[in-house]
Amino acid sequence: MSPSPWKVFGALVRRDVHVVSRELPFFLLRTTLQPIMFTFVFGYLLPRMGFVQRGYTGALLPGVLGVSLAFASVQAVALPMVADFGWTLEIEDRLLAPVPTWVIALEKVIAGTVQGVIAALFVLPVARLIMGPIVGLDFAHFGVVVGMTLLGAFTFSAFGLLLGTAIRGEQIGLMFGLIVAPMIFFGCAYYPWKALSAAPVVQALVLVNPLVYVSEGMRGALTPSLPHMNLAVAAGALVLLSAIFMAVGLRTFDRRAVS
């Protein structure tokens, strides 16, 4: 008799918890150092130098959290997967498990989501410490914060599944240079989307970037008194994008798993 898919799913989760918990400090360093350094420069140095207004940190903090959880989620799923399908072939022992292959892909996305959330939880106190008191920060809508964090991390994990299965090993550098880096710069992480009305063409173009909805969603949740995109629009866009990424990502995963 074949075991139930959920039992196998649980075993896959245990494997990832075992592996990831050992690697966690390195993982956090790798994925959050960039946003933390950004926080230090733009949230500590520049305000002290007087180049940016003190109130900027209110717009910056949600964006930094958005970048952290998005970047961590994408990396957690995509990097091991490129290696797994490209040269180590280590995932084979899971592809031989008596479950449909989508169970294995889904587990990777869920594990990536959890890692994204952990990265955001790690960055939040660090950023607060660096930036000092933040005007407008408000944890009153805690449920919304949790919901946006989970939704953002899931969307980017699903994006990681797509990237990790669609991209070949030799293109990893390209992936970061051409996809992830522009995504961060044009993700409204370091400035609110409404402020982009100063450059209307850019404001329209960035709407294809999933990170915009994570950043703005985090703004709506964490600093509701500051300008931000409508929460329902941000959440709706993330639901739609994650559905697309999952649908395409599961197909590309299956194509790599069964040639």
Add this chain to the structure above:
Amino acid sequence: MGPAIETRALKKVYPAPPVRRRGPRGPQMAPGGPPTPSASPGAREIQALDGLDLSVQPGEFFGLLGPNGAGKTTTIGVLTTRVRPTSGTAAVAGIDVVHDPVGVKQRIGVVPQRPNPDRQLTAIQNLLFHAAYFGIPRAVSLPRAQALLDQLEIGDRGEAKVEQLSGGQQQRLMIARALIHEPEILFLDEPTVGLDPQARLALWEILRSLHQQGRTIIMTTHYMEEADRLCERLAIIDRGKLLALDTPAGLKARAPGGTLIQITLDGEASQALSAAESVPGVTKAGAKGAELSMYAERAGETLPAILRAVEQAGRAPLDIRFTPPSLETLFVSLTGRKLE
């Protein structure tokens, strides 16, 4: 009970590899796929399997013999649900690999061509997690894993990280992993490639004992000696087609021309060639330097006449060697290609 493995008119065509214009070539091989030729604008689709019919009985030790690119790995790939056939059918333990891959996976163990252990885990964790992927609780898998490691003589390496294991030890770990869920049918894809001779002999012993326990084993190899010594029946395949299927002894008996006789003479062999060719029982003869070589169905009976003919031609034999009919000679005659 039906056959353990059955394929009918199995075909697999891989699409033409994508054309790459620039950039270094990285690993291009799809898991379980054939070696992909370097991409060129004229590269066409690859016919890896071309109407393969196979049937393997339960408990049989079955070998797939062929050169690189023959379709062996693709065959294993289809049977282990990792390669989708283009047409035809394949069933494992009576279960169709396309319609119920989960049911197939439940019943098989797979030892890959290249060890691919989970490097983030220790040796025994590799076994325990793999068992968990099959729904086996730790209380059952732990003693079983230790017993397997002991049986494979790596019982003291359980806590070692995978990279601390030698190539042979990693390959044995792969065998242990393939057995941890007690599959009915074991697939091994070129299990001894890259092993030193001692490790290879040790692995042969392990495979023999697994077979004696009643397991069905399907193994690919391009080492004739390995196929000859281990397998009860052999399929010789090349370019995705079945060329011959029989016991090793039966196949060898089909090798053309019988035993190869090679005689080193005390001078130019070409002088003695026509005399040797005219001896009754000699099917084919050739001369190269001082070396006279010929095939004879009954080498022992034919040899005195050959030696007399050689002496009449004014030459004396310095050395005589016999090579019995082999899978290699059969393979060359079937395909015109050498096996290794």
